[in-house]
Amino acid sequence: MKYSRLVVAVVACLCVCSAAMADSYMVSGSTSFQSSLQPSVIVSVPKFDDMGGALTLTNVLVQFCHNGAVELQGDNDDPFDHGQSLFVRGQMIRSWSVTGPAGLNSGATKIVNTALVPLSPDDGDGGNNDLFDPTGPDGHNFGTVGYSTLIVSHPGEPTGAYSGVGTADFEFFPDVLSQTLEFTPYVPDAWQLMVENPILNLEVKVTYTYTPEPSTLALVGLGALALIRRKR
Numbered sequence: 001m002k003y004s005r006l007v008v009a010v011v012a013c014l015c016v017c018s019a020a021m022a023d024s025y026m027v028s029g030s031t032s033f034q035s036s037l038q039p040s041v042i043v044s045v046p047k048f049d050d051m052g053g054a055l056t057l058t059n060v061l062v063q064f065c066h067n068g069a070v071e072l073q074g075d076n077d078d079p080f081d082h083g084q085s086l087f088v089r090g091q092m093i094r095s096w097s098v099t100g101p102a103g104l105n106s107g108a109t110k111i112v113n114t115a116l117v118p119l120s121p122d123d124g125d126g127g128n129n130d131l132f133d134p135t136g137p138d139g140h141n142f143g144t145v146g147y148s149t150l151i152v153s154h155p156g157e158p159t160g161a162y163s164g165v166g167t168a169d170f171e172f173f174p175d176v177l178s179q180t181l182e183f184t185p186y187v188p189d190a191w192q193l194m195v196e197n198p199i200l201n202l203e204v205k206v207t208y209t210y211t212p213e214p215s216t217l218a219l220v221g222l223g224a225l226a227l228i229r230r231k232r
Contacts, residue, residue, distance in 0.1 A: 022058070022211045030203040033096075033174035040174075044167035048159075048208045059209040060157040064106055064202065068094035069146030070179045071196040073134035076119045078188030085121065088183050090114040090142040094200050095176035101161035101168050107175070108152050114142050116184070132192045145179070162206065170204050 029043040048057045072090040090113070097107030120137035134141045162168050179195050 022209060024207055024209040026205055026207045028203060028205045029170075030201065031172055032202065033172075033177060033200045034198055036174045036177045038174055040171050042169050042171050043202075043204055044169045045204065045206050047166055047168050048163045048210065050163060050210075055210045055212060057159040057163045057208060057210050059155070060159055060162045061207040061209070062100065062104065062154040062157050063205045063207070064098060064108075064152040064154075065149050065205065066094070066096060066108060066110070066152075066200065066202050067147060067149040068092065068110065068112075068177075068198075068200045069144055070198040071144050071194075072114075072142040072179060072181075073132075073140070073194040074119075074142070074181045075125070075133050075139040075192045075194075076122050076188050077125070077130075077190040077192055078122050079124075080121075080189065084185070086119050086183055086186060086188070087116040088119050088140065088181050089116045090145050091178075091180050091182055092145045093176050093178040094147075096200060096202060097173045097175055098170050098202075098204070100170040100204075102158045104154065104157065104170075106152055106154060107173075108150065109176070110147055110150065112145055112147050113182075114145055122188075122190075132194060134194060162208070168206060172202050174200060 027045040029045050031041040031043050033041075048060075049055075050057065070092050072092075074088055074090070076086070076088075092112045093109070094112075095107070095109040097105070099105055117140050118137075119140065123138045125131045125133040125138075133139050177198055177200055179193075179198060181191065181193050183191075
């Protein structure tokens with residue numbers, strides 16, 4: 001009975017030591033785009049350093065963070081009122097993709113629509129219909145349209161692809177950076193859109209979880225066993 005209790009105590013001690021000695025740290029890199037016509041960008045982060053075999057990588061969590069924004073203004077320049085006013089909303093689309101180690105493929109699409117706002121028929125913009133005038137009643141300034149940071153997570157990535165000398169490389173592609181105006185119940189024959197400061201921000205975060213290599217834990221367990229025997 002005493003022997004069984006001793007074994008249970010040692011196993012429990014090893015489990016506690018293993019959990020307690022597990023640790024993690026995070027590395028990151030980022031880039032940004034203003035247009036989908038820009039070329040892809042490679043973001044590199046350091047691989048896990050096993051300290052000459054003293055550490056064992058047990059889990060890799062890869063997270064991609066993204067947010068986007070743009071400033072929008074619009075002006076109805078249709079000289080024909082179609083017999084009625086209309087409504088307009090601003091729309092922003094951000095779509096991106098990324099490839100990484102061990103065949104990782106990811107990405108996301110985010111569409112942001114503003115509320116519908118009424119526009120009157122074109123008021124002539126002071127006699128110069130070519131003048132861009134976002135003030136009401138036939139224009140509107142939507143201000144900054146955007147979204148806060150969203151996260152795409154990939155837990156449990158292959159540890160072998162992230163451990164060793166060198167870097168883990170991620171190639172980001174700006175698939176769609178679009179901003180426009182949408183009208184209802186009809187689309188004006190002529191309208192203008194002002195776009196300023198379009199942006200798509202992307203970041204990769206890699207979290208490495210690791211433990212000491214098995215022989216180190218075994219030594220800890222043997223030490224615990226010796227302490228238990230001494231107490232007995």
